[in-house]
Amino acid sequence: MADNTLLEIKHLKKYFRVPAGQNHAVDDVSFSIQRGETLGVVGESGCGKSTLGRTIIRLLEATDGQVLLNGQDITHVSGHKLREAREKLQIVFQDPYSSLNPRLRIESTIMEPLQHSGRFKNKAEMREEANRLMELVGIDERLRQSYPHELDGGRRQRVGIARALALNPDFIVCDEPVSALDVSIQAQVLNLLMDLQEKMGMAYMFVTHDLSVVRHISNNILVMYLGQAVEKAPTEELFEKSLHPYTKALLSAIPSVDIHRPMKRIELKGEITSPINPKPGCRFAARCPYASPQCEAPQTLEEVLPGHFVQCCRCKEINSL
Amino acid sequence: MTDVKEKESAKSKRKSSMTAEFARRLVKSWSAKLGLILMLFIILACLIGPYFTGYDLNWQDQSLMRAGPSAQHIFGCDTLGRDMLTRLLYGGRYSLLMGITSAVLGAVVGIAIGLIAGYFGGFTETIIMRFMDVWSSLPGMLLCILVSAAMGNGFFPTVLALTIGSIPGGARMTRGQVLSERSREYIEAAESINCSKLSIMFKHLLPNVIQPSIVITTMSVGSTINMAASLSYIGLGIQPPAPEWGALLADGKNYVTTNPHLIAVPGIAIALTVLAINLLGDGLRDALDPKLRG
Numbered sequence: 020m021a022d023n024t025l026l027e028i029k030h031l032k033k034y035f036r037v038p039a040g041q042n043h044a045v046d047d048v049s050f051s052i053q054r055g056e057t058l059g060v061v062g063e064s065g066c067g068k069s070t071l072g073r074t075i076i077r078l079l080e081a082t083d084g085q086v087l088l089n090g091q092d093i094t095h096v097s098g099h100k101l102r103e104a105r106e107k108l109q110i111v112f113q114d115p116y117s118s119l120n121p122r123l124r125i126e127s128t129i130m131e132p133l134q135h136s137g138r139f140k141n142k143a144e145m146r147e148e149a150n151r152l153m154e155l156v157g158i159d160e161r162l163r164q165s166y167p168h169e170l171d172g173g174r175r176q177r178v179g180i181a182r183a184l185a186l187n188p189d190f191i192v193c194d195e196p197v198s199a200l201d202v203s204i205q206a207q208v209l210n211l212l213m214d215l216q217e218k219m220g221m222a223y224m225f226v227t228h229d230l231s232v233v234r235h236i237s238n239n240i241l242v243m244y245l246g247q248a249v250e251k252a253p254t255e256e257l258f259e260k261s262l263h264p265y266t267k268a269l270l271s272a273i274p275s276v277d278i279h280r281p282m283k284r285i286e287l288k289g290e291i292t293s294p295i296n297p298k299p300g301c302r303f304a305a306r307c308p309y310a311s312p313q314c315e316a317p318q319t320l321e322e323v324l325p326g327h328f329v330q331c332c333r334c335k336e337i338n339s340l
Numbered sequence: 341m342t343d344v345k346e347k348e349s350a351k352s353k354r355k356s357s358m359t360a361e362f363a364r365r366l367v368k369s370w371s372a373k374l375g376l377i378l379m380l381f382i383i384l385a386c387l388i389g390p391y392f393t394g395y396d397l398n399w400q401d402q403s404l405m406r407a408g409p410s411a412q413h414i415f416g417c418d419t420l421g422r423d424m425l426t427r428l429l430y431g432g433r434y435s436l437l438m439g440i441t442s443a444v445l446g447a448v449v450g451i452a453i454g455l456i457a458g459y460f461g462g463f464t465e466t467i468i469m470r471f472m473d474v475w476s477s478l479p480g481m482l483l484c485i486l487v488s489a490a491m492g493n494g495f496f497p498t499v500l501a502l503t504i505g506s507i508p509g510g511a512r513m514t515r516g517q518v519l520s521e522r523s524r525e526y527i528e529a530a531e532s533i534n535c536s537k538l539s540i541m542f543k544h545l546l547p548n549v550i551q552p553s554i555v556i557t558t559m560s561v562g563s564t565i566n567m568a569a570s571l572s573y574i575g576l577g578i579q580p581p582a583p584e585w586g587a588l589l590a591d592g593k594n595y596v597t598t599n600p601h602l603i604a605v606p607g608i609a610i611a612l613t614v615l616a617i618n619l620l621g622d623g624l625r626d627a628l629d630p631k632l633r634g
Contacts, residue, residue: 078528102534110532118525122547132533182529 372623450510
């Protein structure tokens with residue numbers, strides 16, 4: 020199965036320098052993504068989900084660590100190799116109102132990646148390909164000459180998806196692609212993304228804070244807390260049998276539609292710790308109901324059950340494994 | 341048949357929707373309309389007017405020195421007995437050309453500098469912007485005098501001097517716009533699809549940041565015309581016998597009390613032109629303001 024690995028992320032770190040010190044936005048995160056897989060990344064606002072996605076596809080430079088694409092290190096490549104890598108790694112943005120250039124017509128926006136790829140000889144071929152892409156994502160042909168402001172959110176997001184698909188990528192970071200859309204449109208766009216994956220076989224990294232969305236679309240889920248991966252497991256296993264105290268609290272916050280089943284919410288006390296110059300040791304310890312002195316030691320992500328990784332030194336104890 | 345035609349017209353309407361919308365809003369504002377009409381009138385008058393005044397630029401009648409307005413010479417004659425109207429219209433060519441050329445050149449260079457500073461950020465930006473600060477802290481007049489003194493008089497040195505003076509304004513304006521636009525996701529998207537830096541700057545950023553600069557440039561045509569006139573007035577810039585507006589003013593400055601038309605005619609011409617340009621600039625600003633866009 021090892022040769023089916025598309026991306027391998029090893030000890031990836033992204034620090035931002037801020038006036039108060041170093042903001043550890045992504046701090047030592049390791050995982051891998053298989054071809055055609057959908058990895059959901061969840062966590063609260065500011066935990067580094069989007070930064071992680073952007074660092075992987077080289078929109079941000081990693082501070083440390085490696086990103087291997089098909090076994091090749093792309094963390095610091097430049098020039099021709101960077102262009103090649105970027106063609107394989109694409110992104111769909113959260114806000115369809117700012118992710119499209121307001122001065123470019125829809126057709127130009129979709130044709131742009133084609134122009135830069137150098138795969139097409141002339142405008143006519145590109146236009147044909149753009150038409151195909153528009154059909155693929157379900158944008159009516161009459162909208163070709165429209166400007167983004169003439170389209171609604173769902174259509175704009177489809178344009179963003181078409182642009183990401185244009186280079187035939189192996190991997191797309193979906194950075195909360197539906198959170199700015201209203202619910203009925205959300206479903207359409209999610210289904211479109213899933214259909215496209217079935218047709219074209221690319222892998223998704225689906226960044227979101229919407230747990231029901233992530234359950235619907237992902238094969239595996241990575242839970243992040245303050246820049247670190249605290250738990251990674253297959254979707255159903257994570258929802259049925261989460262092992263990390265933070266994941267448990269997170270999942271207990273999902274509202275239930277069944278009024279006969281009372282919600283047992285695990286309430287977290289205290290504020291989220293600052294990501295600026297964090298202390299070594301478990302980042303969650305300050306709010307964790309199970310915190311103990313041993314949590315002050317640096318933690319590592321360990322495979323507790325097959326395919327189920329947890330970063331918690333008291334994991335076995337708490338879950339009586 | 342009509343159906344097809346309707347479709348065609350709908351298509352062409354759509355194609356030019358943004359430009360058309362802009363033009364519609366421009367003519368809707370009375371200040372823009374007035375400014376535009378006035379400006380067109382002034383430009384046309386300067387371009388073709390001299391051929392219809394009935395006098396040559398250097399036609400001279402010494403018996404008419406400093407003569408006031410009359411039926412033959414509606415704006416009177418100048419200190420050497422030349423027809424004032426003819427000289428005014430010829431002079432307008434120089435004034436307008438210098439004003440517009442240097443404002444546009446200054447804007448082009450300024451916008452390019454602002455784009456580079458704003459897009460690259462960091463150290464590059466600090467260096468460029470601090471340099472611009474120093475630059476714009478020099479009084480514009482002094483800068484122009486320095487350049488004229490170094491380069492000599494005449495048309496091109498003056499244009500150069502005025503251009504240099506109008507660069508920092510455009511650069512600052514553009515850089516500010518770029519900073520707010522750069523953080524938007526379509527710029528990241530452009531990077532992810534392998535757009536080159538140049539293409540990001542000119543294809544993506546420029547069209548989205550240029551509007552305020554267009555307004556500023558239009559407005560600055562007024563001030564460069566003023567500045568050109570000031571330079572001629574103090575003896576730099578265009579030299580006599582070329583009839584630039586500032587030179588006309590300088591020519592008549594000793595007769596303000598006895599023959600006020602010598603000052604009034606070029607003075608009013610400058611004032612009217614600057615007014616027209618400012619009205620037009622106001623109108624442009626209103627028409628381009630994205631907040632008004634429905």
